Amino acid sequence: MKFTINQREMIYALNILTRAISTKTTMEILKGIFIEAKANHLTMKTNDLSMSIIIEIPALVEEEGVTVIESYLFNDIIRKLPDDAITIEKKTDHISLICSQSKYKLLMMDDETFPKVPEQTDGVEIVINQSVFSNMIKMTNFAVSRDETRAILTGSLLEVKNNVMKMVSIDGYNIAIKKVVLQDAPDASVIVPGRTLNEIQKIIGYNVDDEISLVIGSNYITFEFDNVKIISKVLEGEYIKYEQVIESEFGIEVDVDNREFYDAIDRAALMANKSRSYIVIFDFEKDQVTISSQSEIGQAKEEVEINNTGKNIRIGFNPNYLMKALRVIEDEELVLRMTSPVRPCFIQPKNNDSYEYYLVPIRINQ
């Protein structure tokens, strides 16, 4: 195997491929990047056993073949090389890399032991704009559970029904739901690992107008865009029946400016986090919410103008959860709906019902 490729092309590929390199694995081969040189292109693969990434890039192939290179050092070297042609050749016991006045010999890993990328045998296809999909992930992924004991919640529900695609994340304290309308999309339902979605969001970026294809099968989901293909396992089991905890009738409805509300919580959180209580108390009155917190070294009190069409309520929240949700909502105005200090608070952009966020309050002494 021998090929020549530009340093920039290789950096582009590595930026994407390294997202399926696990830093914690004890299986050395999973730290490798599989490279196949064929005709006028390379097919490069990484695989962390939960997710595989395959990327095709053009290259000047002098001799076809396959190899696996340890990714960490390879990645570091490529990044520091000049923007020039790199020639990589498989020798009997090592990989040779030459770029300008730089010559490297690198460990060759056993390509026979590189785990096979799974074959997805079933599925329905949905095509969606990359930035729309990226935004769905951004608005829900922060609420994915990190608790491996309830594995199903470490994934997000991705559901298509009657041409509406819904992404739902739940971690026991909060629920985030984002909906988009599709055209002529088949119904489907799958639970995608939160980590897969997180990595995909980083790869496709936020401002890309191209489309991404999702093929949703019973065991795998495949994402395909540009020259990249990502195949991820899906989580097996039934997703939590979250509709049961969501109420549709709220006695209290509050309009508030997102930025002002966020900034006030951000400051009050300093005090709440200092005491490690992580409780901020909200006193919603008619025209004003008072946000307060305390620690052994002080007290914070913030006031923000609101418009409350219901009765007054005193309710406590973990400010750090609340801020995560407010950060992903780009709309200026918010609506908060509440029932009682022990029932979830529902938050939505004022003029946009495609996003729903529910936060469970913290019980406080009245």
Place this chain on the structure above:
Amino acid sequence: MKFTINQREMIYALNILTRAISTKTTMEILKGIFIEAKANHLTMKTNDLSMSIIIEIPALVEEEGVTVIESYLFNDIIRKLPDDAITIEKKTDHISLICSQSKYKLLMMDDETFPKVPEQTDGVEIVINQSVFSNMIKMTNFAVSRDETRAILTGSLLEVKNNVMKMVSIDGYNIAIKKVVLQDAPDASVIVPGRTLNEIQKIIGYNVDDEISLVIGSNYITFEFDNVKIISKVLEGEYIKYEQVIESEFGIEVDVDNREFYDAIDRAALMANKSRSYIVIFDFEKDQVTISSQSEIGQAKEEVEINNTGKNIRIGFNPNYLMKALRVIEDEELVLRMTSPVRPCFIQPKNNDSYEYYLVPIRINQ
């Protein structure tokens, strides 16, 4: 005590003052910021027992007085407040802080126990351009020893003799010396803690054309610029006689491009650091230096054009030390002078003898 100050003014002061707040201290009072409100200004102080910072800023003082506020939370709150007037008032058992719709109560520390800023009773004054002084620190501070067992080397020698100011840092592996010419400066010699110099460099910045005054005494050194005064202890004892290890005759003289040399070492260092050997081998020939390193997973070989007017030499260095020095030299061309693989290598910008750097080689198997 009651005063009003703009949020931006307070941030400016805190940016400087927090540099003398120790994060590791068990003496709670050292985490405090001493504030004295008088006439139309505040005098604020911090003191980590090795260094004190005093800053004066204008404020609207309604009631004179003193207090000490715990710095961490105060700092965080001030930064998150809107750019608006902040009113701070000392109450019977707490400090009240009001800014727009934000109200805070903060712990009041006992100002009686705040350590006194030392009185410097002797000294000679030297005035120097801030950016020139900052550059002296930058070019030498990286070579200050972190080894507390030879405390004297954790400081830099600052010496003025015949209108030349010299700053010298040594850590047993390398020596960095930077000289500047002054006009009508009195002779002086003092050892300043490396940490003090590091903090001062951060405070005065790099592109400031104003002057800084140094008052060098036998126990303290005082730095004064703008509205800031920093008083630091000096290190007691005699500085190492570094001239003895420095040689003036070198058989080998090499001219090399700083950037090309640095980039090649930077790549070869990846391999050397991977193996944790931290050795890169340099084969200096007539027109070329070959830079090589190896680890269990590969080998690196880099070639850089040079002009060597002496004999060939194979010599080993810790690439991380070498890179630190090359990074602070802004000149494009370097001269390296060597005698043997076991004697220090001398590095200097090609057309600028105000800087000298010596690096002890690592013994290698020939």
